[in-house]
Amino acid sequence: MLDKTVVQRYSCTTVLLNKMSNPMDLSDEDRKFIAENVPHPYNSVERYGEFILRKLQIHDVLCTTTMATVKKLLAPLKKRYGHRFFCDIDDSNRQKNPASIIDKIRRSQAEKSKPGEPEPDRCDLNNFTTKMTDLARFRIVCNFLSDVDKVSKAIRNTEELTNAFNIKEESTIYLRPKNRKSGERSNKFVFELKDQPGLFLEIQVMTQLQEAWDKKDHFLVYEQRRKFPDKDEEIFPDFLDAKMFSTAELLFVADDYFEWLRKKREGTKFNEEEK
């Protein structure tokens, strides 16, 4: 059990910095992993976060400077659609939670190689900063589905970004059901700084409804599943996971309908441009 004062002190840091995760988020395996693998004096639940966050400083710098560049590229679009909400940057989850990072490293370490296949490219405490692609990230939350397209197009076509980064893009918005693992829908861009290979940043572009769903799913399903993998039957006896998945589909229908309404409202001028 954690000492109460430790939890209080830790909570202060958590609240103030909005960065560290609550030690209660850690599974027993994670705690054991921290005690055995994180170097002294950071090998405790109250201090491992410092060890992790210190290594993410450069990611945070990349996040700040990329956000500033993205803001510049969004400015003309926001001006163009100034008569309504177009999009906004959400930086509330810029850094991957240290607890998630530990969890991911631990799983990677435990991953068994499959017969006949090469050894998996495992993460450890030394190389995770160059292996994980979502350590630094931010979202661009758009109003309509077509706004997501416009923002994504702007990202693809901005020289300042394409010159600085190798960009990989993955879209889960228009994915066929057979290819879909979860209800998440977004255009995900993984940026790797050309000058510093291994330094990644992730930008997710999505609608407000998609983000709303994701925030709820993260709390209701994702975190539960991370702590207790392969135990869906036990942790979701009420089929909460299935309900959340279905809700994502419903919201996609809503987004699609809103898009149709927008086209009617904004009239031919904007629709012609989109063509």
Place this chain on the structure above:
Amino acid sequence: MRLRDENQKTGHLLIFISKEERANNFSFFFPVGGLEEFDSLLKIIEGFEHCFQGFKNGYEFIGNSVADIGRLEEILPEIDKSRMLRFELEEFLTEDSQFIENFAKIIIERQIKKESPIFPSIRPGAMATGSNFYDRNKEPEEIWGRLQKGKNLILRAPRRYGKSSLLNYISENPLTGWRVCHVDLEGGKSSEDFVEYTLKGLIQRQECNVCLPECLSVLEPWKESERNKLGIVRNERKKIRENWQEYAGAMFNHIDSLEDKLLLIFDEVSFLLEDMIGPKVQDKNKVNELMIWFCEARKKAKKISFILSGSEHLPSFLESFGIEGHLDDLETVHLALFESQVAREFVFLVLAGKKIVIRLPEINLMLALMGDPIPYFLQLFLDILSRVCAEKRSLSLEQIEKAYHQELLGPESKRYFETIQLQLERYSRYGERSRAGAESILDELAVNESIGRKDIEVIWQEVTGSKERFEAMRSILQDDFYIKEDKDRVFFTSKLLKDWWERHGLAGKR
């Protein structure tokens, strides 16, 4: 130099959090324009983290990316916004992108000390008080240390070096068990004035009420209006005029009988003595009489300590009139000028407070234009630059130089140099041609890098017709015009005053 861009909202926040009390936090926000600033931002964070090592015991440090600083409260509600300062990256980077550690350290220190206001203000000529009392931390400590050991002191420095501000700081921050009375002797012209001004000083402060003669302390004059205070002093004037030594002796004896110690600070002693010295021999005798009496009084006093503040060359000035200063019992404290690094930090802080971004080459140019960074003139230059920069939004190196020549040395700034005229007028008391002699020396110094010591003596002799008073004038010029002698060469240390004299002094008035 240019006005800071206050519109940029995306940037990086460097946060310092007290380990003891987490609500005690301060931060620096650096707006960022885009990916092109990646290396600069990284350098800044590494630099601040390095500086932070010195404060590690009390604070935690963390960087935080911020999409919109206007919405900071939503992301980091516990950040103390009143202690968040905005800077630009280039304010802490040299031209070749090296981190300027001194600037970072000074601003962290001022934040930790909770200096208020955090940035020194521009107040040319005014007493530097509070956080405007800049970089004189060691001096008060040193002075109190010596006073505690029972020493009496003489604080010596040329004009406008900040003697009065230092003495004011000491009088406002006494050690436990001490009362302090700050006596400004400027305007005094006699021994009687010396006593009267001391009385004036004592009635100003509540804590010094007990030091007054009983007939006055019952009146509690510190409570009274300035007019009434003046009336009380006027009533005592007759007694002082009758026998100033007896009056002062009784006052000092009374103070000696009190429990707490009294520190008597006599500011502008040089002015009093200069004004007392006239062409008549008996005036010199009066100065001698005062100095002998005062020396005896210092030796006799057990509960009173003294600080005399005067020009750098007070002893040699007195000597040139054949006056024995009787100052040997006093330990000398020299108030040095800002070191150039301190002057750079001061410029950075003052302009940062005005929301102006200044780079090192611009600061270096300012200091090169001025010569010695005499606080008063440095403040004048900063005042002008911040005003011009606010008008034009940015100033190039050429424009800074232009502001120096056209604004600082220009006709509009003439009032700031009025004291030079007053100083020159004072010189007439040393002889009919003394002023002309001093002006001729300054003329020569203004148009030459330096001149030989013997040569200025010749100039003096030619203009005044004799060698008399040359030594006195030499001492006065060193204090008033920052003239220095080195290896028998004499020169201006303040390039600003040299330039000013070249432009305004060489007007053929002689």
